[in-house]
Amino acid sequence: MSQDLRLPLGARAPRIRRADAMAVSIPLRKPMRMAGVRLTHAENLLVRIEAEDGSVGWGEAASAPTMTGDLQGSMLTAATQVFCPLLGGQNPLDRVGLMTRVDRAMLRNTGAKCAVEEALLDLCGRLLKVPVYExxxxxxxxxxxxxxxxxxxxxxxxxxxxxxxxxxxxxxxxxxxxxxxxxxxxxxxxxxxxxxxxxxxxxxxxxxxxxxxxxxxxxxxxxxxxxxxxxxxxxxxxxxxxxxxxxxxxxxxxxxxxxxxxxxxxxxxxxxxxxxxxxxxxxxxxxxxxxxxxxxxxxxxxxxxxxxxxxxxxxxxxxxxxxxxxxxxxxxxxxxxxxxxxxxxxxxxxxxxxxxxxxxxxxxxxxxxxxxxxxxxxxx
Amino acid sequence: MSQDLRLPLGARAPRIRRADAMAVSIPLRKPMRMAGVRLTHAENLLVRIEAEDGSVGWGEAASAPTMTGDLQGSMLTAATQVFCPLLGGQNPLDRVGLMTRVDRAMLRNTGAKCAVEEALLDLCGRLLKVPVYExxxxxxxxxxxxxxxxxxxxxxxxxxxxxxxxxxxxxxxxxxxxxxxxxxxxxxxxxxxxxxxxxxxxxxxxxxxxxxxxxxxxxxxxxxxxxxxxxxxxxxxxxxxxxxxxxxxxxxxxxxxxxxxxxxxxxxxxxxxxxxxxxxxxxxxxxxxxxxxxxxxxxxxxxxxxxxxxxxxxxxxxxxxxxxxxxxxxxxxxxxxxxxxxxxxxxxxxxxxxxxxxxxxxxxxxxxxxxxxxxxxxxx
Structure with a gap:
């Protein structure tokens, strides 16, 4: 972007102050049986993106090795080492451009990319004061x-x-x-x-x-x-x-x-x-x-x-x-x-x-x- | 919609007070020659949608009989008789639902439909205080x-x-x-x-x-x-x-x-x-x-x-x-x-x-x- 995507009424958009990834393990109410697997815990990745003005966006992705090829540890590593560092200092409203960079930075890793985009959309919605569906x-x-x-x-x-x-x-x-x-x-x-x-x-x-x-x-x-x-x-x-x-x-x-x-x-x-x-x-x-x-x-x-x-x-x-x-x-x-x-x-x-x-x-x-x-x- | 699409922070969205279509004829700087036609004026349709709070959205569509099959007069008639009456009293944020109704109300007439959606998006953007690209x-x-x-x-x-x-x-x-x-x-x-x-x-x-x-x-x-x-x-x-x-x-x-x-x-x-x-x-x-x-x-x-x-x-x-x-x-x-x-x-x-x-x-x-x-x- 050469010009600058701005907040409503032309205000400068606050930049991304920090982006963090974290792993959570949440117990299921009861074990869930699927073909080939018996799940007892949800092993998910969370991404938290904070803007300079204190606004925060959150995103989540379940690990699903038989579906995306990603274990929780690999999702956390990809998000921490590759994706989150791309976001710091950037304009969150450049959400399409940022996700293009995230997408091109590594092959696959769709779970971690998903958590990043969800957090970015949550943050954009909060900054623009509109629901993500808009x-x-x-x-x-x-x-x-x-x-x-x-x-x-x-x-x-x-x-x-x-x-x-x-x-x-x-x-x-x-x-x-x-x-x-x-x-x-x-x-x-x-x-x-x-x-x-x-x-x-x-x-x-x-x-x-x-x-x-x-x-x-x-x-x-x-x-x-x-x-x-x-x-x-x-x-x-x-x-x-x-x-x-x-x-x-x-x-x-x-x-x-x-x-x-x-x-x-x-x-x-x-x-x-x-x-x-x-x-x-x-x-x-x-x-x-x-x-x-x-x-x-x-x-x-x-x-x-x-x-x-x-x-x-x-x-x-x-x-x-x-x-x-x-x-x-x-x-x-x-x-x-x-x-x-x-x-x-x-x-x-x-x-x-x-x-x-x-x-x-x-x-x-x-x-x-x-x-x-x-x-x-x-x-x- | 059974629930209600709302403005940011839950405020009730103002309803559409009126929707009007009008024809304009604007002279070109100089005649434009294309295969089979020599244009001297732009004969366009405008749609103006006004919300209860006074916010106004505008949309435009050129008449292009060899491209859409619509003359300016037919665009004006379709917008005035069929499309605009569908909008009065409605929630403009239900933009997808409203355009689904507009689209199904008549076959083709894509020029007039275009002017309506453009006006609706302009109005939604003004109500939500975001540019249409968001x-x-x-x-x-x-x-x-x-x-x-x-x-x-x-x-x-x-x-x-x-x-x-x-x-x-x-x-x-x-x-x-x-x-x-x-x-x-x-x-x-x-x-x-x-x-x-x-x-x-x-x-x-x-x-x-x-x-x-x-x-x-x-x-x-x-x-x-x-x-x-x-x-x-x-x-x-x-x-x-x-x-x-x-x-x-x-x-x-x-x-x-x-x-x-x-x-x-x-x-x-x-x-x-x-x-x-x-x-x-x-x-x-x-x-x-x-x-x-x-x-x-x-x-x-x-x-x-x-x-x-x-x-x-x-x-x-x-x-x-x-x-x-x-x-x-x-x-x-x-x-x-x-x-x-x-x-x-x-x-x-x-x-x-x-x-x-x-x-x-x-x-x-x-x-x-x-x-x-x-x-x-x-x-x-």
Missing amino acids: LLGGARRDVVRPMHLLGNDSVEDDVDEAKARRADGVDFFKIKVGVKPLSEEVRSTRLLREALGWDVVLCADGNMGLDAQDVLDYCAQVADQKLLFLEQPLRSDDLRGMARLAARVSIPMCADESVGSAADVMALAEAQAVAGVNLKTIKFGGLSAVVHASHLCEQLGLHINLACKVGESSIGCAGLAQLGAVMCNLDWGINLTNHYLADDLVVTPLLPTGGALAIPSGPGLGIEVDEAKIDRYRVR | LLGGARRDVVRPMHLLGNDSVEDDVDEAKARRADGVDFFKIKVGVKPLSEEVRSTRLLREALGWDVVLCADGNMGLDAQDVLDYCAQVADQKLLFLEQPLRSDDLRGMARLAARVSIPMCADESVGSAADVMALAEAQAVAGVNLKTIKFGGLSAVVHASHLCEQLGLHINLACKVGESSIGCAGLAQLGAVMCNLDWGINLTNHYLADDLVVTPLLPTGGALAIPSGPGLGIEVDEAKIDRYRVR
């Missing part, structure tokens, strides 16, 4: 109805949990498959549908834990269970396998681990491998890239499931809620994850009422971070 | 170097004008072809290159005035003249013809009249008909749609030329400058048109210095409209 193109909705993810060790626990959430007003559930023997997965799906009735939306997530024959068998045996989609049954690199399945089964296919960039979205669409995609900020390296990918999905006719990674606190969830306000094609649901945590990192956790979450409309992410909580869960 | 995803540059369009009746006048603009610091010119006999067009291109030297960027625009053989002949005879691109030589519906030419000539092809939507961008890319596209807000029905199309271009590897239509005043040019701040792939230049007008509609016209235009960073479009000027040029 900075990402404007809100098309002010309420979202998050989907609930079921991941207990037994189907009986899944049923009990789903019924309790149903009583809270939740009407959209995602079932984890690819963990138990196939006959058990089929039984679980049918039991959940029976327990919840036909008014709720059900979908299933394989987390790369199935093989092609499993998928054909599972889909045949739950074909009458009205699943909205089956997510990522095969390995992330098996594009041809996904395309073959998509042509043979009646349940629409969704990609998650297979899609980490707009180029992936394009390739999946061209291969006719999916009807929709799961977009996560930690995969795309930020919020803006997810918005851009949504414009691509609009043209490609792909549904979108927008999701946090278990278990982001209300910081990451606020970022996702801001995206939830903005995105088109958001008809495959939105997943927040703060309710899986035994504790949260903000003063007032972001929680739905009657199944509906009002998207925060205060400046930035619209949340108030509790630094004492962060101190408690910080990994040193 | 509302469209954030600025990646704060200066643009507009291209100059040459459209005199004689090549000698083109050369004189180009030399004068070159002395002002302009280093990027677009030549109109498809008006004179082909040998004259070739002579013009070569004379301009000779007069301006190799440090300036030259491109050519056919405005649908050539046939395929003309293009082959023209490209062969100016192959050594280093044209950045040749724009829209064939008719807008001749996608196959464009693709055949693109495969045979060395000058990259650009689409203008052929591209009026993101779907068109996709179709042109899939047909391998172009290396880039000319994006105009009047074709896409607004600024946001152009930003979304730019994300598509990024994935498709298409260059972008961002352009006003002759002759939008500093109102429309401010909208384009805001887009110029935001857009990716903007490596085929940006065209502003207010300097073709004998008068402008703002207090301080938006004009480059030394070839560079500082993008306004005040609230909204960052301009101050002169309502007395509008009154003078208003068509009643």
